[in-house]
Amino acid sequence: MISHACPIIVLDDVRKELLEVAHGLGVCGLPVMSHLVNEGTLERVPSRPYTGIRLLVTDLHLLGPTQTKKEQYIGALISFTKQLVSPSTYLVVFWSNYAEEAAEAWAYLSTRIDPALKPFGYEVLPKDIASAAANGDVEAIKNIQSAIDAIIKKYPQLQAVMEWEASVSRSAAETTNELVRTITQGGATFENQDHVKKVMARMAQEALGYPHAPASPTKGIVQALLPIAQDCLEREASNGYLDAFLEIPNAEKIGLPNNDLVPLLNDFFIHSANSDVSPLDRGAVIRLSEVYLNDKEAGLSRDVGPTDVAGDWRETVCREFAHSWNATTKENQDVIKKALDGKNIYAVELSADCDYAQNKPRAQRFLFALFVSSDAPKPFFSNGKGGANESIYVTPEIHIEKIRGRLLVSCRIFFTKPHGSAPDGKSITRLRKDVIDEISHQYSSHMRRPGKIAFY
Incomplete structure (x- = not known):
């Protein structure tokens, strides 16, 4: 199972079911960003759409059981997507027990959504599988893990980019750990914000040069930490987590799919x-x-x-x-x-x-x-x-x-x-x-x- 760094959006119009779905995915090790649809609108709208969404898990009937026409509930899903997702490569997963209805919904969605926000494909996950997992049923948890894993493995290219993003997230976290260890070894403490501020500010100055650091200190600290982050990324790469997907058999140059x-x-x-x-x-x-x-x-x-x-x-x-x-x-x-x-x-x-x-x-x-x-x-x-x-x-x-x-x-x-x-x-x-x-x-x-x- 992938420990992915970017949030996975979950949409539902029933609070109990939303919590069950979110918990069911959470036990799979996936970071979930849940959003309740309340009377046709999002209860919580982010300050800006999420970047790097790879899975959007959504109930089909987001407007309640009385709104059964796909023109209505898919129209609402398109509206919510604009509020939640920045242009990203992602898969939509319909949380439904009705596969045929999901196929009709996909056909309608794919022709009407903004091409920049269009998912590259869709899958269906049975809705009743989450309730049992949320209640702590060990067998149900294994089933939902297997179901999510099967969806991701069905698209090796999706799994590869998710693995890459997870490794970058881990590398960023390890870079921070190394920075804190260095501060501590040098006799300063992380608990003292003045110590941390002075160390990071000095790093920004050294990276950009003293005259330029006041104008863009954030740029300076990023440049200062890049070599450490690169070391961490290279350690991640030594695990070979993309070797099987890339399949480079020998030294011959691999042709590109298209000259463009x-x-x-x-x-x-x-x-x-x-x-x-x-x-x-x-x-x-x-x-x-x-x-x-x-x-x-x-x-x-x-x-x-x-x-x-x-x-x-x-x-x-x-x-x-x-x-x-x-x-x-x-x-x-x-x-x-x-x-x-x-x-x-x-x-x-x-x-x-x-x-x-x-x-x-x-x-x-x-x-x-x-x-x-x-x-x-x-x-x-x-x-x-x-x-x-x-x-x-x-x-x-x-x-x-x-x-x-x-x-x-x-x-x-x-x-x-x-x-x-x-x-x-x-x-x-x-x-x-x-x-x-x-x-x-x-x-x-x-x-x-x-x-x-x-x-x-």
Whole structure:
């Protein structure tokens, strides 16, 4: 039986039956969040819908025995779901002795609920099994455990994500335990809130840097505890709780079900599209404004362009990112330049981590970047050659604002702005730390090239 971390919602309009159902699931080791439906409304509504619901166990007739039409009680269930569940992947379990009626209810529910809130499937659990379990009947408890276990095991993918979430919850708890043990071993006490506050506040300062901690101490303590949590997660992983589900037989690469998953998975690991990204954040990807691109006196061409481009940002882009630009005919150059979209011109913030932590006055450094759509990569990207020159860092296929393509980052063309300033534009996303560290390494390696001796 899974000891799951996220709450399992239970709905019923009869208090006695709700308590029986909740207790019956509780003896299975499942954390239950019970909600009574009283005269057609939820007796208790959470301040915000629950995140990460995996099972929604509900009575069919939530409006009482007189409301027997599915249009009524399923309509009510849809309304309750909006109040209780944030968009999640979950299974609805109808707590009913009437399987046929449950099938009709599912058919009606699945076509009318918001797709973002739609369960991925349904199961039926006999209602009378809970009463006996709630009364302490040992055999009934075994029966309900077996019934719940059978439902979860019917969907191994559901069981796998529930196991993962349970391991993360245990790791978080163990991280807290280690923190408290450390505080105690150091001569402080958990009973003294001032001791705990000072230790955690100092950890936040060390993680973010003293100047930045006052603005976001919670972010600081999270960053400070992440390495400990990672150690705990790795200890959990050593148990191999997902080995049987993953079934990796050998070293051969496993194909993905669909090629569309490639950029979506890369989005997962390459960048984070947080809405609160500042253009001064390390790794921020800034779409340069049309005004900045076309400003011949103080725009892109002045900041990074050769002296002979005369404010032509398209020429600046093509000279750095287009393959064999100098060998391209003037006629083809004009066609390529005309096709360039200013919405694909970016800057990537690349200030040093130490500068950020110390908050010392220094110039903000930005690398020149171009986003190339997968539908029309040439002449900027070639599967065989990659970028136009070895200084260009090319991401795998990702999405930027739902467009599939690659971000090309020049590691030899950069421009600077005064401390606390950024080029005119809008922050769209932020490259993850591992990616920006890799770009930083490529940038520093390329900048050392004048001192490199090599023969080819």
